[in-house]
Each structure stands twice: as C-alpha cells, then as structure tokens.
Amino acid sequence: MGRLLHPKKLLLVAAAGIGAFSLAGCSAETVAQWGRFGLPEAATDRAPMIGGLWTGAWIAALVVGVFVWGLMAWVAIRYRKKSADHLPEQKQYNLPLELLYTLVPFLIIGVLFFYTIQTQNGVQAKAPQESVHTVNVIGQKWSWTFNYMEADNPAVGAVVHKVGTIDKIPDLYLPVNKPVRFNLYSADVIHSFWVPAFYYKLDVIPGRTNSFDVTPDKLGTYSGKCAELCGTYHAAMLFTVHVVTEEEYNAYLNTLKAAGDTGEIKAPTYPNTVPSVPAAEGEQK
C-alpha cells in the first residue's frame, strides 16, 4: 500500500486541479455554451424551440433541486438532537403536507408535458411542399448516401447523389434559409440521423420512411453522425454538413451532375430476413 498524501498536500493538488479545469477553455464560446446548458450554437429555425425546452427543463429541475436541498439542510439543522433526553416532536402523519407533495409533482409533470407537446408540434411541423428542397438520405453500414431531388430546380435539373463510404466521410450541402425535407431510409439496420447543431435526430429504420423538415439558418460547417449503435463501425458513420448560399448549393450539385452522379440511389426494400436465413431468390440481402 502506498502512503496517502498529507491532507494539506491533497487539498493543494485538488485546488490546483479545479483551478486549471475552470481556467482551461474558458473562452467566450465555452461560457456561451454553459448558458445553453451544453448545447452547441443553434443552426436551424427549429433548434431554438428545442433549446428553450432544454433550458427551461434544466431551470425547473434546478429550482426543485435547490428547494429540496434547502429543506433537507434546514430540517437537519433546525431539528437536530440537542440533548440526550430531548427528541424533537414526533408525528405519525400530516395529511395536508402529504396531499401537497403528491399533487405538486403532478403539476410539475403537467407543465413539462405541455411545453414538450408544444415544442414537438413546432419542431415536427411540415414546410409547404412546393417550397422544400428534398434530400433522400440512406443510412448504410457504415456511411450515408445523399440524394438531392432537384429535377424541378432549373439551376440543376436533375436528381443527383453522393455516396459515402467508410473511407470517405460524405458531405451534405444545404442551402441557407431554405426549407429542406429529409426522407430517411435504411439499407440494413436501424441508424439515426443526427446533426447536433440542429438539436434534432431521427431514427433511420429499414422498411419505414421517417421524414422531417428543417430550415438551416446559419452559414457554416457542422458535424453529423449516426446516433444509434448500429454495429462494429457505428462510430465511422460521420458526415459533414455545409450550410451554404443557394448559388453555392446549386454549384455543388452541378459538380455531382458533371461527374455523372445522377439518378436516385434507393435503399433496398427491407428483405425481412434474419441473417441465418438465406434471402429468397432475387431478393437483395
């Protein structure tokens, strides 16, 4: 057994550690991130709704926490045993108090439920069909494929695609301030399409189309990833989101078109087989 550090030394080490920790990375951006309770900067029209719910829920939890910790400290100190023969007054029950601490949690849950539903309705609202840019996304082991359904876009005039591989993280280009509809398909197992700066993720399920609308409203580059543990190389399922001007967006799609990456790549219809059972003839495995 090694010798324990002298308590004073231990205190010094702890203080130095805490000091270094709180000074390191104390940039304006980090401080701003604390203000958002850890969320990155919002990059879409929907993200602030979720940010509000997240921040509100934390504040509500902290208010309840501080109140409960305060009560615990107060009773522990106020009603501590003061002498060997003196016990504080003992009570078997207190009906009003018991009713209160049964009803108050329901009230808290009700308020959280109300704001959750309100946020959900806002976040999942669909943009007008005629205004959206549609991107059909395929999650496949172990990358992503993006189909830009731009046949009706006069600046592109074609459906173009980008296929990601495990060796090459694919890019996803999106036009700023334009609503985008994502339709999510899986080629194999359940994945989850997640862009942290969008404050939103949605499961990508074989045999089912999940879709959501969002308007990226901040130019920039963002990381995207798979948020569902889908297998061995789950961690490699990354993509890079570029929110660019509409001109740059069209220009990028035209480079795909010029490279011959036209037409839609479709996920196989879910074969509905288990791995040990050979797929029926003609069916894609």
Ligand SMILES: [Cu+2]
């Ligand atoms: Cu995945």
